[in-house]
Amino acid sequence: MHISLTTEEEAYFASFLQYKNIRRKQFLFQEGDVNKFQAFVIEGCLRSYSIDRSGFEHVLQFAPPGWWIGDMQSIITQQPGTLYIDAIDDTAIILLFKSDLEKIYTAVPKFERFFRILAENALATYQHRLIGNLSLSAKERYENFCRLYPSLIQCLPQKQIAAYIGVTPEFLSKMLNQGTAKK
Amino acid sequence: MHISLTTEEEAYFASFLQYKNIRRKQFLFQEGDVNKFQAFVIEGCLRSYSIDRSGFEHVLQFAPPGWWIGDMQSIITQQPGTLYIDAIDDTAIILLFKSDLEKIYTAVPKFERFFRILAENALATYQHRLIGNLSLSAKERYENFCRLYPSLIQCLPQKQIAAYIGVTPEFLSKMLNQGTAKK
Secondary structure, eight states: OOOOHHHHHHHHHHTTTTEEEEEOOOEEOOOOOOOOEEEEEEEOOOEEEEEOSOEEEEEEEEEEETOEEHHHHHHHHBBBBBOOOESSSOEEEEEEEEEEHHHHHHHHHHHHHHHHHHHHHHHHHHHHHHHHHHHHHHHHHHHHHHHHHHGGTTTHHHHHHHHHHHHHHHHHHHHHHHHHHHH | SEEEHHHHHHHHHHTTOOEEETTTTTTTETTTTOOOOEEEEEEEEEEEEEEOTTTTEEEEEEEEEOOOEHHHHHHOOSSBBBBBEEEESEEEEEEHHHHHHHHHHOOOOOOHHHHHHHHHHHHHHHHHHHHHHHHHHHHHHHHHHHHHOOOTTSSSSSHHHHHHSSHHHHHHHHHHHHHHHHH
């Protein structure tokens, strides 16, 4: 935790949290919607992705337990978003609405610090990911995926991992088999 | 401005700012350094980039006047960074050191809000860029570049723009000529 809260502040914050269950393959958010909340995953896994003109999915982010997820551009501008967010497994989440968060910032300003640190950490992760996508090989991008999401390596379908590192499922499968053969 | 400051708070903040001039092609930060500051551009232009194993440069970000730039992962973790930051033109900047920023947060907590909003806006920009790199054509990525950096279209060398959108300078030149021919 990046800030210390009194019992009252904790209770105040908790009063705004909305618990929700999402079934596997169900959408939390779709392209063209306005994203009014950030979601925090308690159990299961969400992913955010875009679909290109040829119908291919490109995964922006996975959110296993403990991760936040949202279409930040839509949340900030309150304009229609460009991402889809759906559940890879049955998933339990907490929703925190932007309008409630503004109330929380006013009542308990130290949450500004909490969400500043959260945003900066996410920003660092995205900078690192983008540099990886621009300059690393598929194998190195796979290794970065493993470092970032150790809990997902065994349980995610390979086609999801392929859509994250930017290769076809066939290429990923071949690459991983070559890796095993070499060991 | 995202926050209102008293004259005293403004003066306190300003007392930490360090002004610096960087000549064209001079480095502000190199791979392997620990990034202890964020830089704000007053005049000129900085860029952050990585160099891959084959020696090719990949531009993460440009910083024309009014933009902040830094290697966020290195700033947060205080571990050696992976980026280079140098000047495209003679550039005037303000440095804000991480250690000073922590003092500022303690003395004037509303700066937490200012830098939270800054980080969230940057995060949204990176999400958008990453999705573009994953799913858009080179032409669409060029259009996104033009929307994000309207002031740079005319003054940046084409090879810098190519290194940002992820194509060779020859490909970009051919693409832009085709666009002109069609009009």
